[in-house]
Amino acid sequence: MDLHSIIKRPLVTEKGTIVREMHNQYMFEVSPVATKYQIRTAIESMFKVHVEDVRTINVRGKIKRVGQSYGKRSNWKKVYVTLRQGEKLEIFEGV
Numbered sequence: 001m002d003l004h005s006i007i008k009r010p011l012v013t014e015k016g017t018i019v020r021e022m023h024n025q026y027m028f029e030v031s032p033v034a035t036k037y038q039i040r041t042a043i044e045s046m047f048k049v050h051v052e053d054v055r056t057i058n059v060r061g062k063i064k065r066v067g068q069s070y071g072k073r074s075n076w077k078k079v080y081v082t083l084r085q086g087e088k089l090e091i092f093e094g095v
Contacts, residue, residue: 006034006042010091011078025082026089032058032077043081047089053082 011027019025030039036054043051057080061073083089 001031001034001038003042003046006031006038007046012092019080020092023082024085024088025080026092028079028081030077030079032075034077039079039081049087049089050084051081052084055080
């Protein structure tokens with residue numbers, strides 16, 4: 001897989017900001033078929049950092065109602081990436 005097809009986008013949320021400041025972890029949305037090893041190598045090569053731990057979560061899509069019909073959002077995969085002590089990602093700074 002291509003590196004940019006593995007990592008879809010960074011997740012900038014209030015919870016993500018707290019986790020980043022307290023535990024040096026960053027949240028990303030990734031491809032649902034990506035493995036932990038692929039995610040680790042993609043982060044290390046794209047951002048030139050050292051990854052200590054990768055935790056993945058499969059997020060189920062919510063069922064939404066519009067009028068009388070129901071629809072479902074897509075399932076997606078979220079990942080928490082822990083970096084080595086003293087390292088940080090510049091894309092999250094100043095957000």
